[in-house]
Amino acid sequence: MSRFGDATAVTRLGGAGAPGRDDDGTPRRYAASLDPAFGFAEAINGGYLMAVLDRAAVDASPHEHPLSTATSFLRVAEPGPAEVHVEPRKTGRTVATSRVTLVQGGRPVVDALVTTGTLDRAAAADWTGEPPEPALPPIDACSGTEPAGDEAGFAGQVDMRFDPATMGWLDGNPSGRPEIRAWFRLRDPHEPDGFALALAVDALPPVVLSMGARGWAPTVELTWHMRAVPAPGWLAVHGGGRLVSGGWFDEGVEIWDSSGTLVAQSRQLARLGRGGPA
Numbered sequence: 001m002s003r004f005g006d007a008t009a010v011t012r013l014g015g016a017g018a019p020g021r022d023d024d025g026t027p028r029r030y031a032a033s034l035d036p037a038f039g040f041a042e043a044i045n046g047g048y049l050m051a052v053l054d055r056a057a058v059d060a061s062p063h064e065h066p067l068s069t070a071t072s073f074l075r076v077a078e079p080g081p082a083e084v085h086v087e088p089r090k091t092g093r094t095v096a097t098s099r100v101t102l103v104q105g106g107r108p109v110v111d112a113l114v115t116t117g118t119l120d121r122a123a124a125a126d127w128t129g130e131p132p133e134p135a136l137p138p139i140d141a142c143s144g145t146e147p148a149g150d151e152a153g154f155a156g157q158v159d160m161r162f163d164p165a166t167m168g169w170l171d172g173n174p175s176g177r178p179e180i181r182a183w184f185r186l187r188d189p190h191e192p193d194g195f196a197l198a199l200a201v202d203a204l205p206p207v208v209l210s211m212g213a214r215g216w217a218p219t220v221e222l223t224w225h226m227r228a229v230p231a232p233g234w235l236a237v238h239g240g241g242r243l244v245s246g247g248w249f250d251e252g253v254e255i256w257d258s259s260g261t262l263v264a265q266s267r268q269l270a271r272l273g274r275g276g277p278a
Contacts, residue, residue: 002186002188002189002190003037003157003186003187003188003190004051004157004186004188004190004195004196004199005190006035007033007035007037007038007048007157008032008048008051008052008055008195009032009055010030010031010032010052010055010056010059010084011030011031011032012028012029012030012059013029013030013031013083014026014028014029027085027086027087027088027099028056028060028085028086028087029083029084029085029086030056030059030083030084030085030086031081031082031083031084032052032056032081032082032083032084032102033080033081033082034048034049034052034077034078034079034080034081034082035048035079036079036153037153037154037156037157038154038157038199039079039153039154040153040154040216043076043077043216044076044077044078044079045154045199045202045203046071046073046110046202046219046222047198047199047200047201047202047203048198048199048202049071049073049077049102049109049110050069050071050110050112050198050199050202050222050224051195051196051198051199052082052084052102053069053071053084053100053102053110053112053114054066054069054100054114054194054195054198055195056084056086056100057069057086057098057100057112057114057116058116058194059086060086060088060098061091061096061098061116062091062096063095063096063116063117063118064116064117064118064119065116065117065118065119065194065226065229066114066115066116066194066195066198066226067095067115067116067117067119067225067226068113068114068115068223068224068225068226069112069113069114069115069198069223069224070112070113070114070221070223071110071111071112071221071222071223071224072110072111072112072220072221073109073110073218073219073220073221073222074108074109074110074111075107075108075109076109077102077104077109077110078104080104081104082102082103082104082109083102083103083104084100084101084102084103085100085101085103086098086099086100087099087100087101089113094117095115095116095117096115096116096117097113097114097115097116098113098114098116099111099112099113099114100112100113100114119226119228119229121229123228125228125261125262128261128262129262131236131256131260131262132238132240132254134165136163136181136182136183136236136238137163137164139161139183139234141164142161142162142163142164142182142183143161143162143164143167144159144160144161144162145160156187157186157187157188158184158185158186158187158199158203159184159185159186159187160182160183160184160203160237161182161183162180162181162182163180163181163182165181166179166180166181166210167180168210169209169210169212174209174210174211174212175210175211176210176211176212177210177211177240178207178208178210178211178240178241178244178249178251179207179210179239179240179241180204180205180207180209180210180239181236181237181238181239182203182204182237183234183235183236183237184200184203184234184235184236184237184255185233185234185235186199191230191232191233192230192231192232192233192235192257192263193229193230194226194229196230197224197226197230197235197255197263197264198224200235200237200255200264201222201224201237201253201255201264201265201266202219202222202224202253202266202268203237204237204239204251204253206249206251206270206273207239207240207241207249207251208241208244208249208251208272208273211244213272213273214273215272215273216273217249217270217271217272217273218270218271219268219269219270220268220269220270220271221268221269222266222267222268222269223266223267223268224253224264224265224266224267225264225265225266226263226264227262227263227264227265228257228261228262228263229263230255230257230258230261230263230264231257231258231259231261232258233257233258234258235255235256235257235258235263236255236256236257237253237254237255238253238254238255238256239251239252239253240252244272247271247272248269248270248271248272249269249270249271249272250267250268250269250270251266251267251268251270252265252266252267252268253265253266253267
């Protein structure tokens with residue numbers, strides 16, 4: 001498996017009873033090991049955590065794809081051992097829904113309602129809106145950051161090329177609009193799939209940095225939808241916000257694949273960093 005595949009792998013604990021449950025009828029449990037390389041300092045990236053939860057939900061489901069993941073981040077997840085508990089709410093021919101909880105130290109850290117289904121890889125959209133504007137510049141016209149070494153944290157695991165028009169905050173010249181755009185792919189040989197999309201929807205820096213905000217902006221709730229099976233290659237990630245008020249902001253993301261298909265959407269509610277707006 002790829003580094004990302006290994007880092008998001010879950011191992012079933014106990015037997016396999018009724019769908020989504022162990023032999024004793026309790027919620028199915030999985031062991032996981034949270035990889036510090038998918039975090040910043042001691043905080044593990046929320047998209048990575050959702051990928052772990054989605055893997056467990058799909059394993060406990062008769063369906064192949066994580067169609068909808070509504071996630072509440074309760075505490076900061078730490079690198080190392082964790083458990084994932086999957087409690088089925090409904091299992092049907094089209095979709096299955098489960099409550100999925102990441103547990104560390106006996107306490108819930110992340111809680112999600114995950115709906116799984118199976119998307120038709122060959123299906124064409126009946127209708128789709130226009131791609132977001134402005135479009136991303138070509139990859140070679142975007143700016144990226146190179147990791148300092150093989151284990152250089154999050155930047156060592158993902159290859160992101162940012163639209164320079166949205167990155168002026170790095171030089172003290174924020175654009176004044178909550179928006180950031182970038183090309184995204186994993187650095188290891190892992191082509192985009194539903195679990196990589198979970199990572200990608202939360203891979204951008206907080207869009208409020210483009211308004212001069214400072215500090216860590218913790219996500220409180222994030223819901224993302226998988227809309228199609230992505231084609232191989234780079235993903236175009238467009239992030240923007242609608243309202244910054246009272247210490248809160250929203251961030252919406254659309255992801256388009258190399259074939260020009262809308263493959264994922266997300267919306268999150270987050271707190272401004274303690275530094276506040278500049």
